[in-house]
Amino acid sequence: MRIKDDTKREAIIEKTIAIVFEQGFAGIKMADLAKRVGISVSTLYVYFKNKEDLIVSISGELFKKVSETSSKEITEDLPYKLKLKALWLYWVNYSINHTKESSFMHQVKQSPYFEKIPQSILEAKHKMGKDLFEIGKKEGLIKNMDNEILASVIGALLAEYVRLIHDNKIKMDQKNTDAMFSMVWDAIKN
Amino acid sequence: MRIKDDTKREAIIEKTIAIVFEQGFAGIKMADLAKRVGISVSTLYVYFKNKEDLIVSISGELFKKVSETSSKEITEDLPYKLKLKALWLYWVNYSINHTKESSFMHQVKQSPYFEKIPQSILEAKHKMGKDLFEIGKKEGLIKNMDNEILASVIGALLAEYVRLIHDNKIKMDQKNTDAMFSMVWDAIKN
Amino acid sequence: MRIKDDTKREAIIEKTIAIVFEQGFAGIKMADLAKRVGISVSTLYVYFKNKEDLIVSISGELFKKVSETSSKEITEDLPYKLKLKALWLYWVNYSINHTKESSFMHQVKQSPYFEKIPQSILEAKHKMGKDLFEIGKKEGLIKNMDNEILASVIGALLAEYVRLIHDNKIKMDQKNTDAMFSMVWDAIKN
Amino acid sequence: MRIKDDTKREAIIEKTIAIVFEQGFAGIKMADLAKRVGISVSTLYVYFKNKEDLIVSISGELFKKVSETSSKEITEDLPYKLKLKALWLYWVNYSINHTKESSFMHQVKQSPYFEKIPQSILEAKHKMGKDLFEIGKKEGLIKNMDNEILASVIGALLAEYVRLIHDNKIKMDQKNTDAMFSMVWDAIKN
DNA sequence: CATGAATGAGCCTTCATTCAT
DNA sequence: TATGAATGAAGGCTCATTCAT
Missing domain, CATH: 1.10.10.60 (Homeodomain-like)
Known part of the structure; x- marks a missing residue:
């Protein structure tokens, strides 16, 4: 066989x-x-097994891969802001270079399929953010807000930046990327 | 008859x-x-006429109403930041009190139906944002970025805030609202 | 009222x-x-009363009018062939000048509505043809065939001629009309 | 599978x-x-694919089959009139024995579906008639008329004959068939 | 008589999924 | 495993006709 x-x-x-x-x-x-x-x-x-299985499986694999690789991107020996910026840049680059996968994940999040993704996979992703934010808050560098909010804000601005680039509203150059990250940083910094 | x-x-x-x-x-x-x-x-x-007409008509009417009423909210005699905050608050309140309508508009924006909405209706909405941003930039209060970016950022953060509230991740109280707006302001201010 | x-x-x-x-x-x-x-x-x-009544009523009125007026066209004091030609010409002209009505009648004949037309109306039409053919046959001028056949043949050639003209395949001039009638006459003459 | x-x-x-x-x-x-x-x-x-495809496909296949088989019927070594009569008889027989198919083709011709039939299929049919008529005209046997007219006339009389038979107005015997063909021939002969 | 609203009964078509080889 | 055929279960839309004023 x-x-x-x-x-x-x-x-x-x-x-x-x-x-x-x-x-x-x-x-x-x-x-x-x-x-x-x-x-x-x-x-x-x-x-x-069926259409739902197709979508949910793909979603799970994507989320898993992303959280795995991005956690590797956290360089230990960098000042906090730069550490965050490095991660942010990694995400931006990933989103740009994997437009379709990003789009897929984004759409899944707003679809009923999202709830079907095994909780375990999503938790790994949360964990990484949580650790990072807790450090920042403990050191008094970022606003003392709910991690969920911080993650949302960063995610939303990231998504917007990528969308703007993809729609050719702005170019993805050093200047714009820096400006966009400075908005992110200004938004969450203390 | x-x-x-x-x-x-x-x-x-x-x-x-x-x-x-x-x-x-x-x-x-x-x-x-x-x-x-x-x-x-x-x-x-x-x-x-048909399903598309149903959706597009509703979309058009919603966008029209929102841009009309929100433009009335711009109080002339207020410092810029407060003027913006007032508008922001209006939007937050509208979004919270009209969750379904907001959700509808949000979903339309990401659907193919969006392109079918008469351009004239959408222009009115753009116009208001444009005027507001130009003033802020001229007075050196906000970052000198493309209006589209500014609007995107504000919209994204607004949507996130509303989503968090709706999902009961955070409460909509004075503190959170202020914190969220401060993120918005910090993100775009010069 | x-x-x-x-x-x-x-x-x-x-x-x-x-x-x-x-x-x-x-x-x-x-x-x-x-x-x-x-x-x-x-x-x-x-x-x-309803759609069927609409169609059947119109059909009846058309057939009635046509059989009434065309029976008036039979000029008594003419040689048989010319009498027939006069009638034929009248029909051709009527068909051309009342393209839509002709088309309607033609289509009705092939539709289920035809059977709903009061028999009395159709009989009048038949009668006229019958009289004419009987004379021709008695005088040995036309083939001794069933009236139905003769009428069919004449009607079919008439319809074809009109169709050809209407589709601009040929022009309706003296020459073509004469040629066409000669085909009709040759077909039925003894 | x-x-x-x-x-x-x-x-x-x-x-x-x-x-x-x-x-x-x-x-x-x-x-x-x-x-x-x-x-x-x-x-x-x-x-x-859909209803239209159903009808158009069937139409195409019918027209194709008919033009193919009937072109085989043209016996080369026969005087012109008899050659034509043989073909005519073939058509009459086909129409009688394939009443439904004939009816289908007849109805298609007057329907909007007709235009959807691939031109290539219809051309084959035209070609055969054209060749036949050209010979007849060159030999001075039939009237020097447009092929379209000749075909129309023959087709119309054929259809009438078949209709009369089908409606039991006349029988399809040697005598009637001969009579009918003589009408056809008389109509088009020189 | 005149009319615009309202509707039931159909009809075509799509599509995820299963069947059978 | 691989597959093309087959299908049930919808879903969108149309239209003649009736309702109610």
């Missing part, structure tokens, strides 16, 4: 993300997806 | 907004909507 | 015929028709 | 033609059709 083809699974994921980027979740039609991947509809169901 | 009931149109709009709040645009089923309103499906088509 | 307006009835009939000419029977939408006439849908139902 | 059943496609076509024969194009209801064939409605859409 043939073994499930990992390449095929990757292809399905890639095309799904592409479709969501282009047309949103409502744009995922199992038949279209299969055609884009170059397999038959039924084969889709060999790799994913 | 039977008299056209203006209440009926209002009811359709109200229920539509409620559905979108609960289940997003994909949740609008003409049959369900009709049932909720207490009319027959075909009657829906007496008031709106 | 206002009296049923004969002008209005005529207008309905005229517009119905126009619609059928442009889009066939399937193209008759009561709402469209009303709009074209400039009255409300319900008013349509004041003048005609 | 289940094997696609060619019989099924044929069945759909057959039932469609039957419906059109009985009730015209307006009588085609996808649900009824599916029930007649004994499949589900959605299966219909596996074989044909």
Whole structure:
């Protein structure tokens, strides 16, 4: 018996993300997806139980990967603000270079599928932010606000910056990036 | 002949907004909507040409109303920061008190329906922001950035605040509101 | 109380015929028709019981009028062939000058509505043809065939000629008309 | 995987033609059709893209088949008139034995679907007639008229004959067929 | 008589999912 | 595992006709 083809699974994921980027979740039609991947509809169901499983699985994997790699980006021996900026820059770069994946995650967050993602995966992401914010607050560098708020604010401004760049409203150069981060920093600094 | 009931149109709009709040645009089923309103499906088509017309019409009316009323909120004789804060507060209050409408508008912005809204309606909204920002920049009070960016940042933070409140992550009290606005102000101030 | 307006009835009939000419029977939408006439849908139902009644009534009136006027065209003191040609010319002219009415009658004949037309009206039409053919056959001028066949053949060639003219495949000039009639005559003459 | 059943496609076509024969194009209801064939409605859409595709495809196939087989009927070594008569007889027979298909083609010609039939298919049909008429005209046997007219006349008389037979107004025997063809011939001969 | 609102009954089409090989 | 066929369950929209003033 043939073994499930990992390449095929990757292809399905890639095309799904592409479709969501282009047309949103409502744009995922199992038949279209299969055609884009170059397999038959039924084969889709060999790799994913159903449409929801497809989306939730992809979401989980994306969130997991992002939180894993970004936690590695935290360079220990840097002043707090620069440490944050490094992370911020990493995120901006990731978002720009992985536009489709970012878009996917963003859309998932506002969709009913988000609740179906295993809590464990999301917690890892929260943990990292929590640690970082607690340090900043303890050192009196950033506002003493709920982590959720701080994360939201940073996330929102990040998303806006990326959106503006993607829509060609502004360029992503040193100046704009610095300006945008200074807004972020000014917003949360004490 | 039977008299056209203006209440009926209002009811359709109200229920539509409620559905979108609960289940997003994909949740609008003409049959369900009709049932909720207490009319027959075909009657829906007496008031709106089709589903798209329903959504776009409602969107247009919402944006129009919001830009009209909020422009009235700009109190002339107040220092710039307070003027902005007053407007910000108005928006926060509007968003909180009109959660569903806000959610509707937010969702429209990210949907393909947004492009179908008559340009004239959206321009009015842009105009107000533009005027306000130009003054602030001329007086050297806020960062000399593209209006689009400033509006995005303020909008994003506003949306986040409202979302946090709605999700019961934080309370909407004087302290939090002030803190949030200070983040906004710090982000854009010079 | 206002009296049923004969002008209005005529207008309905005229517009119905126009619609059928442009889009066939399937193209008759009561709402469209009303709009074209400039009255409300319900008013349509004041003048005609329903859609079928509308079509059947119009058909009946058209067939009646045509058989009445064309029977007047039979000039008594002419040789048989010329008598027939005169009638043929009258029909051709009528068809050309009343393209829409002709088209309507033609379409009715092939529709289920045809059977609903009162037999009495159609008989008058048959009678005229019958008389004419009987004379021709008695005098040995035309083929001794069933009247139905003769009428069909003449009618078919007439319709074709009119169609060709209407589609601009040929012009309606003396030459073509003569040629066409000679085909008719050659076809049925003894 | 289940094997696609060619019989099924044929069945759909057959039932469609039957419906059109009985009730015209307006009588085609996808649900009824599916029930007649004994499949589900959605299966219909596996074989044909939509209703229009169903009708146009069937039309195309019918016209193609007819023009192919009838062109084979032209026996080379026969005097012109007899060659024409052979073809005419073939058509009459075809029309009688394929009443429903003939009716379908006749109705398509007068419907908006006709324009959707690939030009290439129709051209083959035209070509055959053209060749035949040109020979006749060159030899001075038939009237020097536009091919379109000649074809129309023959077609119209053919259709009438078939209609009369089908409606039981006359029988299809040697005598009537000969008489009818003699009308055709007399109409077009020089 | 005149009318605009209201509606029920249909009809076409889409699509995720399952079947059967 | 892989697949094309098959389908049930919707969902959007149309339209002739009736209602109520």
